[in-house]
Amino acid sequence: MDTYTSIKHFQDIKEELNRREATLVAVSKTKPNEMIMDLYESGQLDFGENRVQELVEKYEYLPKDIRWHAIGHLQTNKVKYIAPFVHLIHSVDSFKVLKEINKQAERQERTIDCLLQFKIAEEDTKYGFDIETARAMLDSTEFEKLKNVRMAGVMGMATFTENEDQVRSEFKNLKFIFDIIKEHHFNSEESFREISMGMSGDYHIALEEGSTMIRIGSLLFGARG
Ligand SMILES: *Cc1c(COP(=O)(O)O)cnc(C)c1O
Numbered sequence: 001m002d003t004y005t006s007i008k009h010f011q012d013i014k015e016e017l018n019r020r021e022a023t024l025v026a027v028s029k030t031k032p033n034e035m036i037m038d039l040y041e042s043g044q045l046d047f048g049e050n051r052v053q054e055l056v057e058k059y060e061y062l063p064k065d066i067r068w069h070a071i072g073h074l075q076t077n078k079v080k081y082i083a084p085f086v087h088l089i090h091s092v093d094s095f096k097v098l099k100e101i102n103k104q105a106e107r108q109e110r111t112i113d114c115l116l117q118f119k120i121a122e123e124d125t126k127y128g129f130d131i132e133t134a135r136a137m138l139d140s141t142e143f144e145k146l147k148n149v150r151m152a153g154v155m156g157m158a159t160f161t162e163n164e165d166q167v168r169s170e171f172k173n174l175k176f177i178f179d180i181i182k183e184h185h186f187n188s189e190e191s192f193r194e195i196s197m198g199m200s201g202d203y204h205i206a207l208e209e210g211s212t213m214i215r216i217g218s219l220l221f222g223a224r225g
Contacts (some may be wrong), residue, residue: 006035006038006039006220006222007042010042013216017207022212024214025046025216026047026217026220026221027050027215027221029050030054030224033061033062040062040066045065046069047068048068048069048071049071050073051072052074052082055068055086056081068082068086069086069087069089070082071091074089076100079097080104080107083101083105083108084110088115089101089115090155090196090215091115092115092116093116093117093127093129095142098137098143099142099146101148102147106147110148111149112149114149114152115153116154117155118130118131118134118156118177120156120157120170120173121156121158121160123159131177131181134177135181139185152192153178153195154194154196155194157197158170158197167202168208171202171206171210175195175209193212195210196211196212197214199215199216200216
C-alpha cells in the first residue's frame with residue numbers, strides 16, 4: 001500500500017472514531033519503521049505490536065512519545081523486556097501473566113495498565129479468559145495484593161468469518177462481559193473503561209457494539225506477507 005492510500009485510510013478512520021470518542025491503535029507488526037513514521041507524522045501516537053522482540057526494537061528506534069500497546073499473547077519470561085515502557089497490555093490471558101506484569105512493574109516503580117483478554121470467538125483460539133475464571137481471579141485476595149497493575153478494561157477478538165451476525169453477537173458478548181465485570185468489580189473505578197475490539201475487517205460492527213478502542217493493521221499498512 002502506498003503512503004497516500006495509507007494516510008487516506010488513516011484520516012477516514014480517525015474521523016469516524018472522533019465522532020465516537022474511540023481510540024485507534026495502529027497495528028504495525030511486521031511493518032518497517034518508515035511506515036510507522038509516516039503515520040506518526042500525521043499525528044498517530046498509539047501503535048500495537050504482538051511480538052515482544054519487535055516491540056522492543058521499535059521502541060528503541062522510534063520517537064519516545066509513541067504509546068506502545070502489547071496486543072499478542074505474552075510469555076511470562078518476556079514481560080520484563082516491555083515493562084519499562086509499555087503503555088497498555090491488551091492481552092492479559094492468565095493470572096500467572098498478570099502477577100508477572102505486577103512484579104516487573106514494581107521493579108520499574110511504575111503501574112502498568114492492563115486489559116483482560118476474553119475468549120469470545122467460536123474458533124479454537126488458545127488464549128483468553130472465560131468470565132467465571134476472570135471473576136474468581138478478581139475476587140481473590142491474591143489479586144488484591146497486586147499494586148502495580150491497573151485494570152483498564154477488556155479485549156477480545158471475534159471469529160474470522162464473513163458471517164456478520166456471528167461477529168456482532170460475539171462483540172455483544174464482550175460488551176456484556178465488560179458490563180458485568182465493571183458493575184461487580186470496578187464500579188467506582190473510572191479507569192476501568194476500555195473495550196478493545198474491532199480489527200480491519202470488523203471494526204464498524206465493533207464500534208456499533210460499544211468498542212472504545214480498535215486495533216487496525218492491514219487497512220493502514222497493507223496486507224502482511
Ligand atoms: C494483527 C492483529 C490485529 C490487526 O489485524 P488487521 O486485520 O490487520 O487489522 C488486531 N489485533 C490483534 C490481536 C492482532 O494480532
